[in-house]
Amino acid sequence: MFVYALRRILYTIPIAIGVSLVCFALIHLAPGDPLSSVIPEGASAEMIAQIRTAYGFDRPLPVQYLKWLGHVVTGDFGTSIMTRRPVLAEVLPAVLNTLTLASAAVLFGFALGCLFGVISGYVAGTPTDRSVAAFSITGVSIPHYWLGMVLIVIFAVNLNVLPATGMGEGGSGSFGFNWDSLQYLILPALTLSVIPAGIIARAVRGTVAEVRKQDFMQTLYAKGLPGRRVFVHVVKNALPAVLAVMGLQLAQLLGGSILVETVFAWPGTGFLLNNAIFTRDLPMLQGTILVLAMFFVLINLLVDILQTAVDPRIKRA
Amino acid sequence: MIRRSFLWLLSAASLTAVMCVAARHDSALAQSKPGVLRVAMTAGDIPLTTGQPSQGGEGIRFIGITLYDGLTRWDLSKSDKAAEVIPDLAESWTVNPGDQKIWTFKLRKGVKFHDGSEFNADAVVWNLDKLMNKETPQFDQAQANQAASYSAPIASWRKIDDWTVEITTKRVDAVLPYNLANLFMSSPKRWEDLGRDWSKVAEKPSGTGPWMLESFKPRERAELVRNPDHWDKTRITKSERLILLPMPDPNTRVAALLSGQVDWIEAPPPDAVPRLKQQKMQIVTNLYPHIWPYQLSFLDDSPFKDIRVRKAANLAIDRDGLVKMLGGLAVPAKGMVNETHPWFGKPTFEIKYDPEQAKKLLKEAGYGPEKPAKVKIVISPSGSGQMQPLPMNEFIKENFADVGIDMEFEVLDWEALRTRRRLGAEAPENKGRHGVNNSWGYWDPDIGLIAAAGSFARVPVGFNWGDYKNEKADALALKAKATFDPVEQAKILGELHSVIVDDAMWVWMVHDLNPRAMRPNVKGFVQAQSWFQDLTPVVVE
Numbered sequence: 001m002f003v004y005a006l007r008r009i010l011y012t013i014p015i016a017i018g019v020s021l022v023c024f025a026l027i028h029l030a031p032g033d034p035l036s037s038v039i040p041e042g043a044s045a046e047m048i049a050q051i052r053t054a055y056g057f058d059r060p061l062p063v064q065y066l067k068w069l070g071h072v073v074t075g076d077f078g079t080s081i082m083t084r085r086p087v088l089a090e091v092l093p094a095v096l097n098t099l100t101l102a103s104a105a106v107l108f109g110f111a112l113g114c115l116f117g118v119i120s121g122y123v124a125g126t127p128t129d130r131s132v133a134a135f136s137i138t139g140v141s142i143p144h145y146w147l148g149m150v151l152i153v154i155f156a157v158n159l160n161v162l163p164a165t166g167m168g169e170g171g172s173g174s175f176g177f178n179w180d181s182l183q184y185l186i187l188p189a190l191t192l193s194v195i196p197a198g199i200i201a202r203a204v205r206g207t208v209a210e211v212r213k214q215d216f217m218q219t220l221y222a223k224g225l226p227g228r229r230v231f232v233h234v235v236k237n238a239l240p241a242v243l244a245v246m247g248l249q250l251a252q253l254l255g256g257s258i259l260v261e262t263v264f265a266w267p268g269t270g271f272l273l274n275n276a277i278f279t280r281d282l283p284m285l286q287g288t289i290l291v292l293a294m295f296f297v298l299i300n301l302l303v304d305i306l307q308t309a310v311d312p313r314i315k316r317a
Numbered sequence: 318m319i320r321r322s323f324l325w326l327l328s329a330a331s332l333t334a335v336m337c338v339a340a341r342h343d344s345a346l347a348q349s350k351p352g353v354l355r356v357a358m359t360a361g362d363i364p365l366t367t368g369q370p371s372q373g374g375e376g377i378r379f380i381g382i383t384l385y386d387g388l389t390r391w392d393l394s395k396s397d398k399a400a401e402v403i404p405d406l407a408e409s410w411t412v413n414p415g416d417q418k419i420w421t422f423k424l425r426k427g428v429k430f431h432d433g434s435e436f437n438a439d440a441v442v443w444n445l446d447k448l449m450n451k452e453t454p455q456f457d458q459a460q461a462n463q464a465a466s467y468s469a470p471i472a473s474w475r476k477i478d479d480w481t482v483e484i485t486t487k488r489v490d491a492v493l494p495y496n497l498a499n500l501f502m503s504s505p506k507r508w509e510d511l512g513r514d515w516s517k518v519a520e521k522p523s524g525t526g527p528w529m530l531e532s533f534k535p536r537e538r539a540e541l542v543r544n545p546d547h548w549d550k551t552r553i554t555k556s557e558r559l560i561l562l563p564m565p566d567p568n569t570r571v572a573a574l575l576s577g578q579v580d581w582i583e584a585p586p587p588d589a590v591p592r593l594k595q596q597k598m599q600i601v602t603n604l605y606p607h608i609w610p611y612q613l614s615f616l617d618d619s620p621f622k623d624i625r626v627r628k629a630a631n632l633a634i635d636r637d638g639l640v641k642m643l644g645g646l647a648v649p650a651k652g653m654v655n656e657t658h659p660w661f662g663k664p665t666f667e668i669k670y671d672p673e674q675a676k677k678l679l680k681e682a683g684y685g686p687e688k689p690a691k692v693k694i695v696i697s698p699s700g701s702g703q704m705q706p707l708p709m710n711e712f713i714k715e716n717f718a719d720v721g722i723d724m725e726f727e728v729l730d731w732e733a734l735r736t737r738r739r740l741g742a743e744a745p746e747n748k749g750r751h752g753v754n755n756s757w758g759y760w761d762p763d764i765g766l767i768a769a770a771g772s773f774a775r776v777p778v779g780f781n782w783g784d785y786k787n788e789k790a791d792a793l794a795l796k797a798k799a800t801f802d803p804v805e806q807a808k809i810l811g812e813l814h815s816v817i818v819d820d821a822m823w824v825w826m827v828h829d830l831n832p833r834a835m836r837p838n839v840k841g842f843v844q845a846q847s848w849f850q851d852l853t854p855v856v857v858e
């Protein structure tokens with residue numbers, strides 16, 4: 001197990017380098033000048049050259065990449081072009097805010113997904129199963145942006161029972177586990193949870209139905225095991241496949257949602273990315289994307305290791 | 318049976334949860350507080366707070382003229398005429414008659430920065446060094462970038478005595494007082510006290526403005542409080558506190574206003590206005606120096622090189638229909654500046670909707686239904702001052718098609734479009750493009766008319782994107798630049814405007830009406846005809 005984990009950790013190094021290369025290259029391949037948002041109107045050629053030098057954009061791309069990578073490995077993600085604040089100091093609080101939102105969405109989404117998936121898997125082929133399928137497909141298909149706005153209109157504007165935007169009166173700095181703060185979390189988390197709930201419900205339903213068709217289930221019933229003990233076996237057998245789906249969904253949620261965070265003015269990574277894109281803040285974009293990509297890599301690693309722990313057959317394969 | 322019971326149980330639990338939320342709802346949720354003004358900005362972040370704000374006009378509006386003063390400022394107290402530049406930290410100024418490049422500014426005495434230090438000639442010199450002298454320790458590239466458009470005409474500066482400063486321009490330039498309104502004075506003492514570190518100053522800035530920054534959290538909020546010791550007692554803020562919240566999504570801003578989370582929103586979308594009115598919100602609009610145009614290419618491959626095509630394009634647009642589509646939040650353009658503006662002049666070419674005349678002109682130019690004039694325009698899906706660019710451009714495309722102009726778009730994001738504009742029509746990237754849909758401001762004579770029309774002001778030195786050349790326009794532009802009497806200068810600018818309208822230099826569509834929406838209990842706001850607004854008289858009752 002230890003060797004397997006070590007091998008998987010080593011695999012992440014080339015992946016991380018590849019990710020850093022791709023995110024650097026993609027941003028530089030985008031049309032337009034990376035400094036267009038800071039070069040003032042009517043700036044002379046001399047001034048443009050001066051700004052380019054000041055921000056290090058006068059060097060060849062490979063040199064820029066290596067220099068950037070060198071700084072990144074020492075924890076220096078650069079300075080935002082727009083705000084002149086260190087990128088890491090901007091990204092980390094945003095990651096924490098997204099983590100808060102994602103955790104709540106995970107709670108809603110995974111609980112609902114598992115609940116509906118298990119019910120559906122147990123009653124496969126019945127009208128209840130078809131209703132759950134309809135719920136799942138709706139969840140997967142519904143546009144986040146639209147759902148967020150509808151929830152805001154219903155609960156914030158018309159009923160005025162929940163706030164529409166932000167993280168509270170004092171912002172993220174005063175966010176805590178009390179009603180004054182948590183009420184700001186409900187609508188964005190609900191919006192964000194709908195897609196994972198749908199996907200997980202489908203995955204759990206399929207796996208549970210499959211497991212329940214297997215021969216050993218008949219054996220368990222034949223041996224006279226009560227329903228709840230059989231259920232434990234169903235869960236155990238379905239868990240590895242479901243964990244993989246949950247891991248991917250969790251990684252996706254931690255990546256933040258540009259649309260949901262923008263609609264709810266939630267100061268997470270999605271909101272940060274949206275702003276960086278519109279202001280063409282390259283160091284901020286590179287830093288944020290790299291941090292998020294590393295989250296993906298890390299969570300995939302954890303899921304792989306967890307899956308192996310739950311089902312040793314995977315390691316052997 | 319068990320399944321049915323389970324579903325009932327689930328439904329009941331959901332309903333109970335919703336009722337619990339409703340029951341636990343704090344009645345104080347999102348209520349206005351007297352004396353606290355909460356504003357939702359369109360920006361996605363708090364503008365730079367060190368002195369020269371980022372985020373364009375909105376940055377100056379909410380962080381520039383609130384925390385800081387300049388040597389001059391815009392008079393934003395009137396809504397019935399275009400905002401003018403008036404004395405601020407400089408009480409008066411004179412131009413050396415022997416060398417009109419030399420200006421002498423007499424400074425206002427008794428002005429203190431928020432940190433208690435004194436504003437004087439040393440502070441002015443220190444601030445100009447901060448923006449333009451790379452050799453000084455306080456030079457800040459970030460602020461220099463933001464200020465460059467305004468500091469560009471300045472060649473040198475020096476202290477004459479504690480209350481007098483001399484500024485020399487690169488060439489004779491009567492527009493200087495306009496530029497100085499956007500160069501803000503930050504405290505040298507605060508910079509020294511915070512270890513000469515601009516990033517620390519950003520958290521605790523000190524200006525001389527009517528508001529002081531109490532706290533700010535990037536991308537979330539900035540809290541400003543009243544400066545009770547502001548030197549101008551008529552501009553002591555009526556509100557105790559101003560909270561700025563970045564909300565780039567227009568629907569989010571509307572929801573925040575309707576749910577009571579903010580008192581004021583910038584730029585509500587036109588389709589939300591009826592709902593806002595229905596909820597008794599105030600919709601405040603006014604003219605301001607904004608124009609939504611196509612800046613045209615005059616290169617050989619451009620159909621717009623022919624004045625008949627340019628005039629036809631201007632006559633092909635149903636501007637009233639466009640305004641209707643925008644919910645009435647715009648007015649039809651008759652040129653670069655609006656009709657009531659002192660620089661409008663007396664153009665003879667009347668910009669109106671006349672498709673028959675447009676067809677006639679196109680026919681004379683050799684175009685018709687079988688051989689439409691093919692043009693390609695660079696547009697963006699959004700951007701500062703761009704209004705609703707996609708539906709507006711589609712509307713105009715139909716208008717053009719009706720008269721025989723076949724318009725194709727190249728859609729770029731806002732910053733990419735700005736880069737293309739900065740490069741000029743001649744750049745390889747702009748080959749085959751005949752125009753750029755970049756909204757424009759005419760808050761000062763340079764940006765609005767002189768550097769947009771003068772052939773000496775080709776990009777990147779000026780704003781003449783398409784290589785427009787007109788000797789009469791050039792002569793008037795240079796004359797306006799060298800005319801120091803404001804009344805005489807306005808007259809010359811009127812003549813210049815008449816020339817460029819008669820020459821159909823650009824295709825001018827509409828002027829935005831700068832809408833903002835606020836709760837009924839927001840009082841005292843006077844919407845000036847300006848990109849900037851004064852929040853000092855505004856109060857939430």
